[in-house]
Amino acid sequence: MFDIILNRGNDLTEFFWPILYYIKNQILVGNGIPLWNTMFFSGAPLLPDPQNLFIYPLNFIFIVLPIDSGLLVSIFGHMIIAFFGMYTLLKENGITRKTRIIVAILFSLSPKFFSYLEAGHLGLIQSWAFIPWVYWATINLVKKKNPRSILLLSLFLYLVYSSHILIFAILVVTNLFLFLKIQKKSIMVFFISHLILLIFSLPILISQIKWQPQTTRELLLQNPETYPVWNGKREFVKNIFLYSKDTEKNITPGIIVLVLAVIGYSKSTRRNKIYIFISIAIIFTLALNILNFDWFILFRVSTRFWFPVIIISLYLSAKGLDALRSKRKLFIIFGILALLEYIFIGIYILGNPIKQTPSTPTTIIEFLEKDKDLYRVFCLNKCIRQKDAAINKIELVEGYGTLQQKNYFDYSQQLAQSYWEKKYTLSLPPFQNYIYEKFKPYPPALAAYRVKYVISPYGLDIKNLRLVDKLDNYFVYQNMLYINPNYEIYKPNFIRVKVLENKNELIIPEVYNPDWNAYLNGIKKVKVYESQDKTRAVQVEMDTKFVDFKYEPFNF
Secondary structure, eight states: OOHHHHOSSSHIIIIIHHHHHHHHHHHHTTOOSOSEEOSSTTSEESTTSTTOSTTSGGGGHHHHSOHHHHHHHHHHHHHHHHHHHHHHHHHHTTOOHHHHHHHHHHHHTOHHHHHHHHHTOHHHHHHHHHHHHHHHHHHHHHHHOSHHHHHHHHHHHHHHHHHOHHHHHHHHHHHHHHHHHHOSTTHHHHHHHHHHHHHHHHHHHHHHHHHGGGBGGGHHHHSOOOBOOOSSHHHHHHHHHSOOSSTTTOOOOOHHHHHHHHHHHHTSOHHHHHHHHHHHHHHHHHHTTOOOOHHHHHHOBGGGGGHHHHHHHHHHHHHHHHHTTTSHHHHHHHHHHHHHHHHHHHHHHHTSOOOOOOOOOHHHHHHHHHOOSOOEEEETTOOSOHHHHHHTTOEESOEEOSOOBHHHHHHHHHHHTOOOOSSOOSEESOHHHHHHOOOOOOHHHHHHTTEEEEEESSOOOOTTEEEEEEETTEEEEEETTOOOOOEEEEETTEEEEEOOSOOSEEEEEEEOOTTEEEEETTTEEEOOEEOTTSEEEEEOOTTOOEEEEEEOTTOO
């Protein structure tokens, strides 16, 4: 029944579901909260990833609920939170009760919200619910100026920050303008609320800031690619009035809402009209995707700036609907038509064909389950879904996610013996490479990352790759250079390695990251440096029996 939401082959299924499962599983087996993701990209930081999920407090439900049930509870729960947030914001602005109910429902059923749902953007869905609460908390702070109002603004800002950092950044700026418009004298309490937020989120924020220069996000500056790409201003204007199945281009507030908003705008004061006009003009300029500033390019999706237009449109439509109260029939007609239009748009958006993502062949999973060594797998056409990899604890060379480490992005070309364009990509190998090329993976490079099996839809004739099986039209090759690592303990945040050889250097088959520290015999801290293969290396002493590697992103 809920496949239309849970199994669309979108980011919810292919990215967020595996991460949630991985975090939950690591906590339940006693490894604590995983700050490092061992599943994809031969390992990658999880804490500083803006979509790490575990810093968002309301995601605790996934510990006690199955992932699918938790996702449904989260989605519908955030729709309810969004309803009450908009209701409360409108009440603060003097909108009558019946109008508040109608417009609050419209906000929770917004076409933009359904676009997030269709694309499976869990962080955007969660952040959407708290946008009106932040604006309400700001107005409440100006009126009351007490500790409770300060903490409420800090809390709602944190909930947005921990769910989607880009929406948070935009919200902080727009909220500052709202504050300056309604009250400039209370700047100190406004500042204190943000200071509390900063102190509370500082450890994670510093980790994120430290990691960003090491990620592929910087490639956007070398080869800018911002979305959506509009076919001229005419298409942009058309999409304001007509809904689109393109999730990033779907910016319409709805025709009925726009009509009501025009009425509400006409009833506004001259000062408010000027403020609204300037605000919308700025957002239009941003959403049109015509700017070339570095900070703008790093946002990547220009319509992320669009949510203030939805808030303004709905606020004005509430004023317009209130203006029709004396004409009861018109009030009812417009209210019903607005709700029906949003329901129809939502159904239309979710009516997009569900992306059929091929499931991982069960024969491959069964084959890998028999091997109890600690190894990674490289499927040349990404035949192993991340969801299946998470469930079956299969560690992959490849992956799909918003960020990758630059050092691994560069070195992964050696693994596949291919060339990636220096362009931002969600996938490694990039889509255009694994779809159209036939890789010839390099066994020594694979061994550097403990890759034991290469799974290929086509035959390979490569030294040190031995064909061991053919399963469901896939060739399974074993890397004869693979060596099972000497790990006594292997956890996401901690690895203990036995030292068996009398050498000055120890290299382990894990991707390098500067937040990993090493301790000789668990005591003496030594520097971890990057090997030629972009893996972790340390200098060891003669009496070293084991080395502990600890992921310590909070060690500032």
